Structure formats: structure tokens, C-alpha cells
Amino acid sequence: MSHPKYKPSRLATLPPTLDPAEYDISPETRKAQAERLAIRSRLKREYLLQYNDPKRHGLIEDPALARWTYARTANVYPNFRPTPKNSLLGAVVGIGPLFFWYYVFKTDRDRKEKLIQEGKLDRKNNISY
């Protein structure tokens, strides 16, 4: 009997054993895969050493995660250097809109005030405003 062909879906990806392209992978890609596997195994070994240590009392900390959060939260300004691109970004996003919205609102309110002074605005009497 013939087995139906395996169709990969979003939650069930094609395993490498069924993928015909697996046999055509270049040596560079193989070397990269081996390096990544080496890093993963080293990290897993360090984790398991700490996990199975009977004298460990506290949490196991991931130093890479600590470095990442430190870089994202506390180490931003020491590595900041004003460049034309980020000064322009700061001006356009931080300072420009303040003046832009000031002119927008001022013109809108002055127009409304002019209409009120001329008596043309429909101002019904509101109890709450």
C-alpha cells in the first residue's frame, strides 16, 4: 500500500529526515549548523551542571539575558552619540509635533473665537460643558 505524502502545515513543520533538500546542503551551512550546535550544547551543559548541583539553593541566572536587559534599559545613554540622522529623528518626532499641533490648535480655536465674536457659531445653552 502507498503511504500518503506528508504535507507540512503551520504547526507541524517538515522534519529534516523527510526533506530532500537536506542532502544538498553546502559545507559552509553544515559548518554553521555545527557551530550553533556547539554553542547550544555548551549552554545546555552549563545549565544542567547548575540544575543538578545538590548544593545550589537559588535561581539559575542566564547571563546573556541579564546583559540584554541591561543594554536595553540602563546602558542606552552612554552609547548614544548625536548623529545627523538621530538628531533629525528627535527633532521631527519630539520637537516638531509640539509646534505643529500648537499651530493647528491655535488656528482652530482662533477661528472658533472669531465665529463666536461675530455671533455666527451655533452655541446652544449646555448645562454641562
Added chain:
Amino acid sequence: MLKTILPTIMLIPLAWLSKNNMLWINSTMYSLAISITCLPLMNLSCDNSLNMSLLFFSDSLSTPLLLLTVWLLPLMIMASQHHLSKEPDSQKKLYITMMVLLQTFLIMTFSATELIMFYILFEATLVPTLIMITRWGGQTERLNAGIYFLFYTLAGSLPLLVALVYTQASVGSLNLLLIQYWNHPSIQVWGSSALWLAYMMAFMVKMPLYGLHLWLPKAHVEAPIAGSMVLAAILLKLGGYGMLRITVMLNPITNFMTYPFLMLSLWGMIMTSSICLRQTDLKSLIAYSSVSHMALVIMAIMIQSPWSFMGATALMIAHGLTSSMLFCLANSNYERTHSRTMILARGLQMILPLMAAWWLLASLMNLALPPSINLIGELFVTTAMFSWSNLSIILLGINIIITALYSLYMLITTQRGKYTYHIHNIKPSFTRENTLMMLHLTPLLLLMVKPQIILGTLY
């Protein structure tokens, strides 16, 4: 007022003289009892204020804030039990003393009649908070945080002292009840703009306004849990309360002086809400959301319409309780994983289901879900801003959407999804933590039924 202030001061000898195993129980229970003594203040007659003496009074604006303050002290004490459990007993007692001292100053600030007394106590609240942040905070950045917090607020409030002393000299009295009748000179000179700025800058820094908000993420993140709670819930509202009191006497300069601050608040609330979407640190997200909500309050106070004042006071109380609850929830995560990174503790709904219920309610309150009082505040402010200028609805609408986005982002990241493989050894929720969340949530839910009490003087 003495019936509240004297027992609060006496909490200090209570802390120092308690037996060590009864310390937390005594201080929590007695501070809860003190919070009950403040409830009769709600029995106010129409618009009037209850003038208890020459020094203290309470009206419909200061009463809800006062109740929030006294309600928060037992909650702060409950929240601090775990992280202080390993410290020597004298340090625990010192911590409780700092909290009680801060509480006393806050009670006196919210019920002060004279503006100079308000100012002195406003400054005095900085000292216990600074001590709490720099001594008991978690990371080394707490020293930097303390310095930013202290010097930003001091620099903002020194002109306020000058302005108050000048007004005392020229008008004769700084009694809050009398200065409403101060007639302004009709000639506008540069000096009157400077006077307006001097009055407002202290509160702008405290609120904080978007351009001057740099101290807030640092101070909130580095503070211990009680420090974060009191900072978010009450110290920010000191700025709002001061602004609400002072704007009654600052017309008509206010007409054109408010524009820069309105623009900063309008743009700033969108900016800070957007920053919340990119945060990795949970407490930092809640801190930036505080800035965003307070920007709404600043806008409401600047446009000075009856609805906006009602919205401002409602938003202050609602945000106080919600933000404090979110910090307590973040702290319960921190005590288990010793890290504030959001993605480190994911999928908690599977492991701590009751805590997930509190997370859900707190996030829903934060995004101003109807019919909560957060929505009442935001809706009143939005409507008043719309009548101020029709185009503001664009910015306010964007902000409401982004608020919903980051609140749900926080909820989904911490609660939903597959849990990380290393958090199987998380301790289950303590009864103390569940009580803490319940005590935060009960006023929020009950106020939905009668929001008139938090709507302030103009209801």
C-alpha cells in the same frame, strides 16, 4: 484632623515597641483601623468644605485623596513583608517608620489650609521617599534614581516658594478659602507670566509633564514595592491636587500660558504610551503608563472646565488604585523570579490562576474599560478636550488605542502562552498577596457604583 494624624504618628512607637513576631500584624491592623477614622470626612454638605481648624480642612477634592492615602498605608505594609523578611528587626522597624512618616506628611498635605503649610509638607514628603528608594531599592541604579527624583522635584518647587512668599506679601493671606477671591491686576506684564510659571512648574515636575518626566521611570523602577506604590498612587497626585488648588487664582493669564503645557501633554501622552509598547522591564512599563495617564490629568486641569476638573479628580483616584495594584502584581512576579524582565515569567495563567484573575482585572482597569472609574475620568477629560478644540479627539483617540494595546500586551506577555520551562518551581500565591490585590480592587469596584464621591468639587 488630629484624630487621624495623632494615631498615625503613634504608629511609630507601635512599630518600635512591638514584639518582633507581632510587628507586621500590629502595624497593618492599626493602620487599617486608622483608615476607618477618615471615612466620616465623606459626610460633606453640598459644595462646602469642612473647616476643622485654622490649619486643616477637607473638601470634596481633598477627601478622596486623603482616603486613598490612608487606605494605602496598610497595603504598603502588607506588600513589604516579603522583601524585608531577611533583614534585621531594627531595619524593618526603620522601614515602617519611614512609611508612617511619609503617611503623616501626606495626610497633613492633603488637608492643609495655608498654601505655605502645603508647600512645606510637599517638600517634606520627598525625604522619606528618598530614603526608601536609596536605602532599600534593588539595584545599583537606585542611587542615580534617588538623585534624579530629589533634584528634579526640588528644582521645580523652589520657584513655587518664591511665588508663594511673594503672594503672601502682596495679597496678605494664602488661605485656600480666601485666595479664590483675589482680584488680579488687569495689566498683563512679563512678571505675571513668570509668576504663573513659578506656581505651576513644581506641580508640572511632580505630575510629571512629558518633558520633565525623566525622574519617574528611574524612581519607580528602582524603588522597593512600598516606595513604588506610594509614588505612583499618591505622590503624583500631590502635583495634580496642587494644580487644582492653584488654578482658581491664576486667571486670566492662564488663557495663553497653558498652550505649551497642553501641547507637551497631548504629544507626550502618545509618546509615552508608545514607549510602553517597547519596554522589556515590567515596572518600567507601568511607570511610563503612569506618565501617560497623568498627562491626561494635566490637560484636564489646564483647560479648566467643570467636566474636566471632575474627570481629573476621578482619574487621579482611579489611576492611584490601578497603578498601585499593577506595581503589587509586578512585585509578586519579581519576588518569584528576581528579575523584572517581562518575558522571563510568561504563561503564569497556568501556574497561578488566581493571580491571573487579578492581572486581568488590573489590566482591564488600566485600559479604562467601562464601567470602571478609569473610564469615567478619561471620558470626562476627552469630552471636555473635544469641546476645547474639536481636533484634539484625533490625539486622544490614538492615545486610548495605544493604552489598550500596551495594557493587553502586558497581560498577554505575563499571563498567556506557554510558560517557560524554568519556572516550575514558582511558589504559589500567598494569602497576603491575594488579600493585597483584593484590597486594591474593592474600592475600584465599589466606586463604580457611586462615582460622585470622587468627582471632586464641581459635581
